[in-house]
Amino acid sequence: MADGNLDRAARHVLQAVMVRAAVAAGDYPAMIGRRLAGQLDLRARAESTGSPVERAGAGDRALCAFLATILSRRGPDVHDYLTGAFGYRPERATGLRHHCGRELLGIELVPHWAPARPRELYICERCGPAYSLPHGFAPPSRLRVDPAALRVEFNAPLVHAGWFAASRQPIGGHRERPLLPRALAPGAEALEVPIPTGAGPGLRRFAAALVVDGDYAIFQVPDTT
Numbered sequence: 001m002a003d004g005n006l007d008r009a010a011r012h013v014l015q016a017v018m019v020r021a022a023v024a025a026g027d028y029p030a031m032i033g034r035r036l037a038g039q040l041d042l043r044a045r046a047e048s049t050g051s052p053v054e055r056a057g058a059g060d061r062a063l064c065a066f067l068a069t070i071l072s073r074r075g076p077d078v079h080d081y082l083t084g085a086f087g088y089r090p091e092r093a094t095g096l097r098h099h100c101g102r103e104l105l106g107i108e109l110v111p112h113w114a115p116a117r118p119r120e121l122y123i124c125e126r127c128g129p130a131y132s133l134p135h136g137f138a139p140p141s142r143l144r145v146d147p148a149a150l151r152v153e154f155n156a157p158l159v160h161a162g163w164f165a166a167s168r169q170p171i172g173g174h175r176e177r178p179l180l181p182r183a184l185a186p187g188a189e190a191l192e193v194p195i196p197t198g199a200g201p202g203l204r205r206f207a208a209a210l211v212v213d214g215d216y217a218i219f220q221v222p223d224t225t
């Protein structure tokens with residue numbers, strides 16, 4: 001997740017769009033969301049002018065908390081908040097398989113403001129959205145789900161410190177309870193989260209969000225517990 005200043009600024013602009021869309025949809029508290037979007041705007045402005053910007057600090061933690069909340073309310077289609085901000089390239093075979101064993105297709109999401117740094121959306125042919133990853137961030141080398149925990153093993157150790165959180169994802173209208181963000185140190189090779197108890201009926205997914213150095217990744221698996 002290492003980019004130039006304008007790439008970093010563009011990603012924060014996109015994140016601000018995502019937060020404001022979540023507030024507009026009634027999925028995120030308005031006061032907290034507007035404050036977070038304003039912080040992301042300031043971060044984008046600072047990045048674009050080359051001003052020193054705090055990395056891996058409160059901003060990343062706040063974005064991680066936002067993602068965990070959204071995953072607990074929105075279900076699998078978080079990237080829909082960015083409709084209109086991205087172009088979609090044709091899907092392609094990746095040769096990779098999801099935790100469920102089925103094939104993963106890859107789709108590049110091309111930000112209109114940063115076309116050279118597309119995000120990558122991995123779609124499972126069975127489960128739908130599986131990973132949403134920043135440009136250059138490889139899919140996990142291994143995912144393990146047992147009754148107590150989800151473990152996501154990264155393809156390479158993290159260069160920077162980060163934050164992660166997780167939630168069950170609803171299929172239907174109820175809301176799950178997200179976990180609070182937890183810190184990851186530079187060099188971390190995996191994240192592991194306990195699987196929280198869900199309150200609602202029906203099938204669910206489980207999702208983890210990772211924020212490192214101002215960008216985010218989402219990992220989604222079917223909840224078979």
Ligand SMILES: [Zn+2]
Binds near residue numbers: 126222
């Ligand atoms: Zn799957």
